[in-house]
């Protein structure tokens with residue numbers, strides 16, 4: 001049943017007279033009337049409206065009625081790309097080919113037309129919006145415009161309305177390849193200034209009249225140089241241009257394009273090798289885009305566009321695209337909001353108990369986000385001062401990255417203070433503890449704070465594994481306790497798990513959520529259950545991996561078994577990052593609290609004792625390699641077990657284990673919605689967006705049915721067409 005309702009983009013056409021250009025048809029893209037806050041997007045009817053209006057203007061130009069055509073938008077959006085909500089509806093996705101044909105026909109027609117076209121980017125032009133702008137001979141942008149680029153490969157599809165084929169003719173091969181393949185992996189879109197530097201826009205202009213002046217000057221200059229080239233014996237056919245956008249085979253431009261596809265990434269891996277690796281992990285979009293770029297030299301434009309259309313049509317139906325679009329929608333909805341959380345209390349002064357690794361980083365973020373005095377308290381004067389210096393260093397680094405001006409940075413650094421006297425925390429509306437992970441210490445810190453603070457002041461814990469309820473049990477006012485579980489490194493990690501106990505009152509929870517919002521981080525709520533969301537699921541994975549090692553499996557085989565999942569790090573490197581003592585402790589706690597589904601690993605305890613690492617970084621290898629010491633520690637007599645699961649068998653165990661655990665968490669109301677699990681895993685543990693976090697993959701791989709006896713999303717992801 002169709003579930004998608006299109007918000008049809010309007011195109012308002014108006015003629016204006018320009019001294020140099022003559023009659024100019026100005027086509028303005030706008031959202032539907034009364035929905036001015038929505039961006040103008042491209043669904044099946046909208047693309048007909050947009051291409052229809054441009055075609056009509058071209059007809060008029062050919063009939064001699066127009067001297068030029070100008071395209072622009074309204075508000076802060078030129079034209080957003082394809083309406084993503086369309087892809088969740090299979091019947092709408094069926095119409096992609098038809099939409100692509102309309103866009104491609106126009107990309108070909110404009111290149112044969114004599115009427116010059118301007119695209120004036122008054123604001124964002126992502127994806128399909130930029131591809132419409134690529135129809136123009138000249139692009140201008142307002143200086144404050146942001147959001148210009150081609151994010152498609154990050155959404156499991158590719159720029160299919162001419163972008164993959166045509167961008168290189170405007171910005172050259174290196175920038176085009178970077179924009180299509182690399183920028184989406186970092187969620188990077190260009191500002192107007194960056195687009196100017198990349199050659200994507202020709203000039204900056206405050207408004208349409210100024211843009212038309214720039215346009216007229218550029219058109220005149222190009223006409224002059226075309227004359228000059230003709231006079232000097234013909235245009236250089238080897239250089240891609242507006243009318244002939246593809247490089248000839250064997251030209252220097254073709255070679256430059258192929259070089260760009262084989263260029264190394266900062267990791268040392270080439271772009272081609274990276275795209276192949278991503279494809280093996282279930283994300284084929286970059287590899288398909290790379291193939292299309294590879295085939296451009298020597299092609300006819302219509303053939304290249306036909307290949308683009310076929311690749312887009314195939315990708316739109318792939319599991320990777322379905323899951324990526326699910327992730328994108330979830331990330332958009334979960335984004336820190338613009339309005340304060342209802343019922344939150346005012347925070348005018350904040351305390352932090354502890355001045356160690358986490359405390360100093362969190363103190364800095366609290367000062368940056370809340371812009372109120374933040375005072376850290378540790379037991380030792382030296383540690384307190386070191387923590388203060390570390391927190392101020394975070395502010396200095398934020399300023400150095402250009403996110404803060406010097407005056408604001410100085411003012412915020414002065415909001416930070418440190419002490420050893422708990423009485424100095426009096427008057428704080430909220431105190432967050434980041435003292436050692438020992439229940440007795442946390443309880444004594446909260447008890448001590450109750451004697452100093454007003455009864456309504458929040459007591460917040462950053463514990464990663466202890467029971468928040470147990471921490472609050474002996475307090476006079478347990479309703480003011482809430483967990484805010486930050487991840488390390490705090491400045492970079494976008495997730496905070498917000499933990500409520502049965503006693504936590506609404507104002508406390510609302511205030512906790514508001515603090516996270518003010519820090520511009522994503523909040524995911526969890527009940528007070530062992531490991532909360534991210535650590536519980538990560539340790540379910542690591543438990544299976546360690547159990548296999550304990551059973552004598554080959555460590556190198558174990559380490560690569562989860563590759564198809566697409567995690568940012570292999571499991572043994574992750575264990576090194578988490579720290580063996582912490583992992584050993586948490587593993588044991590989870591077995592105690594949740595049972596034998598988790599694993600307390602004798603081998604890991606031995607690794608802690610011997611103080612050795614699982615992996616070692618070697619020169620020239622992209623991934624750290626497994627240290628030979630692991631086999632010695634886990635199977636000292638050299639006897640491996642043929643029964644120990646590796647490869648697909650281990651991956652299946654991990655996936656079924658995750659499905660089982662997530663179902664248990666949903667049934668016990670640890671998390672409210674399955675989307676919260678995926679959001680937490682993407683943001684807190686780097687799970688891949690093209691797997692939708694994890695639950696779409698559990699559904700499409702069959703692990704949800706075999707591990708949990710059900711799917712998590714009905715049949716939305718059940719009928720996969722690829723891996």
Ligand SMILES: NC(=O)c1ccc[n+]([C@@H]2O[C@H](COP(=O)([O-])OP(=O)(O)OC[C@H]3O[C@@H](n4cnc5c(N)ncnc54)[C@H](O)[C@@H]3O)[C@@H](O)[C@H]2O)c1
Pocket residue numbers: 353354355356357358359377378379380383433434435436437438441445462463464465485486487488
């Ligand atoms: N390290 C991580 O990656 C990480 C990530 C998320 C959460 N956490 C949690 O954050 C908390 C702190 O971890 P950390 O790594 O920052 O530890 P840390 O050892 O670096 O810091 C703890 C600090 O608390 C101080 N302290 C001890 N007793 C105190 C008291 N009574 N009053 C005030 N200060 C006291 C210590 O002197 C020390 O400076 C733990 O609960 C941990 O589980 C850590």
